[in-house]
Amino acid sequence: MHKNTNALVKAIRLATLAVIAAPASVLAGGFSLNEQSASQMGVANAGAAANPENATTVLFNPAGMSQLSGTNISFGAAVLDIDAEAKSGAKAVNQLGGDVEGSRGGDIADPAVLPNFYLTHEINDSIDVGFGIHAPYGLAADYENDFVGRYFADKTELTAIAFTPSIAINNGQGLSMGATLNIMYAEGRLSKYQDIRGGVYQQGIQQALAAQGVSSLDQLPPSVQQVIQQQAQQGAANLGDAYEANFGAPYADIEGDDIAVNFRVGFLYELSEQTQIGFTAQTGTEFELEGEIELQGYPAPSAQSPLGVAPQTLTENVTVPLAIPESATIGIRHQLNNEVTLLAGATYARWSRFKELDIYSREGQAGQVSEATGRTGDDPITHITEEWKNTWQFNVGGIWQATPEWALKAGYAFDESPVDQYVTARIPSEDRHWLTLGTQWKDVQSGWTVDLAVGTLIFADDAKVDDREYSHADPTGQPISNANYQAEYELSAWSAAFEVSKAF
Template identity: 30%
Template sequence: MKTTWLKTALAVAVGALSTQAMAAGFALNEQSISGMGTSFAGRSSSADDATTLFGNPAGMSRLKREEVSFGMAAIHAKTDIKNNSGSFSSPVPSLNAPINGSNDGDMVPFTAVPMGYYVKPIDDKWAVGVGVYVPFGLVTDYESGYQGRYFGDYSEVRVITVQPTVSYRFNEKLSVGFGPTINRIDGELQSASPNAGSLGSNDGRVKVTGNDTALGFNAGVLYEFTPQTRAGVTYHSKVKYKLEGDTKLSGPGFDVTGASGKYDASLNLDTPESVDVSLTHELNDRWTLYGGAMWTRWSRFEAIIIENEGLPSGPLNPIVEEQDWHDTWSYAIGAAYKLNREWTLRTGLAFDQSPTNNLHRSPRIPTGDRTAISLGLAWNPTDDVTVDLAYSYLREEEVDISRSRTYSGGLLEADYDATFKNRAHGFGAALSYRF
């Protein structure tokens, strides 16, 4: 019987759609499908399953049995682009021209966001575990001929984290947890470069790739005021990367100047620290309420500055894209209702500030403040198996992009203006098995 239920649950879990997940900036929320059902309210205090290893490592001490959990998050996103315009301007009259191109807005491809956790209680005080998840990620892939192509038409950033973790329970009320994180980042940025001899066509291409591995840590405290009420605080450290890779220049414009080729490149990038605070209260045998807030230090992300060895100083060395992001807060409330032993329903509402600003917002991350409403379902066919399903609808405020960049020693300026509005349907599925 257990084998039959496990196979059924596994089929449901891996049948989730695979697509790009989004959150504020290039952070991802999707490290827990059970948490997704409540819009991640109570993330640092719920400690319901092995995904607490990320949400609050101190919560591992609440798990009574050895447990493995894995899942996948997905999102189907749509962007409307309007009020768009683009132009070249120059003191040389012959170089004044419009920038033509499309603004389809279909730039979020299908990409999987997986997660997996294992927790083993050692005794009534100690627990150990390991998790693999994706804390940061971004893919924007505009159509060929996108009007804003000179300011970024392909961007991909992916961080994969492995976190070995330990937790300790001092007494019935206080638990702590800690886990170092091993983080692998891979990035690719592409944009077009105008060809002064044939403006708007025969563009050059700039492609930058790089990667690095760096260390960080997660730490948490869980305090249980009563058996029904608990609060948690989780700190996710910043991680400092130096991506090493190359910049490739290609196309007719670079061929004419002799700049075509591949150059060693480097980029310093810090992913921000965050503090998550939440409260979980079991109102009665059926209802559980959640609330939480998270602060993220996005102000560390001031600019993308790519140094290219072998290129003379100029617009491509260094490549500079100002960001000037600011710190953000996100807030969430949620509830769970236990229908019976097998079925639990969840729902949640979240508000997430965007770190971007009107002056430096880029087509690479054209996001604004967002609101999300979520629904979740947990199925427990046996005491050993839980299948979690979740759905979220996300809507972002309308934001403006206004970018300009100079070329040819300041003789040519490219400008692009547009209004973006994003919305998305998110899906998630996960399987937890207790031994």
């Protein structure tokens, strides 16, 4: 017993360290991660709410712990590698409508390693408890520095770690109920290059109006209006080009972190000896990622500079709200005979909670960035319209128990993308098909089980990005500048996972 306890403690420590070090990944279906368990990945997570094979049921349906005896552990990792690159023809214009030169940005997604660890323990015939560590959400994109759409996106990162204490009870007559508390820690980063031309243009207009002794262009004859606008635009273009040639474009980098909590409840019911059905529901929540914005190279008046301005670095404390959706999953498992098990499931996620990606000041109008950019009131420092939609994921799969030791698995899932009209450079997304194969080896005498799974993601179409700048006050109205980035992205991916489980 003492030897087993030491091994368990070591496994928990290793799993915790691995999750903390794990990078995130670009995804098609929002920023939820599907690769949480090799045993379930082998069947594309089909029927996971009704198929408590091992301790991973802590995540998929805590009620399933009631069907496990004694103490169970499962731990492993998945590798997810997505290729996401803009096709030839990607183009962008700046805030004045001028062409932006640059590259397609390269492959924006690096391989991600996603570890996990789960534990269950039977208290008595009616009560089981469990615990899990996993990465429920992740997002990562990183463009090359000369990316043509650099005024819209450079780096996008989200890494979330969940610690999930769970409990399950059963009535001894085929019905089990469970609950999980998800305590999530998240870190996020957003960065991009800044286009100063729009601000310089507006400043030029205001200076011309002051010289004319009026407060609005409408107070001037149309011919004078046209001259002022042309002069302001030419001046902004010249200064913007000269500034970037001498100092480079200003660069905004935002980082923050937060802890959020949500809940999952689950039910599992045995319809017969061959068939059971499971249902889980998860509450929504919201991270308030608190951190700092650093705006490097922002122009400030300088008598020593031949341009009249020189770069300075500004900082300000900020908050980035990030909505996490409610979701509901149903699963069914049917044992056709002693060798073949059929699985199916569906998940509905309320991604419509994610309407915008905004950065808010925690210092008010006195913050360095707010003061320099003229931000006032409750307006965000920057705004990105998202307006995601609710989604479905459908899964089917099967298990063939070829021998007492070996099982073969296969699965298919259709994963709907929540990104609809506003497809951005930060999250180029499309619907996807997920095909998986898996195998399981079990030593009946010792209780050790090893699962291996591989999968491929086939995207339904190229992701069509049409990124523009919108106002926070009118997020779905007309763009507030001429700035635009358009591209089609080629997306493909593969994944592989392993898992080791043990029943004590």
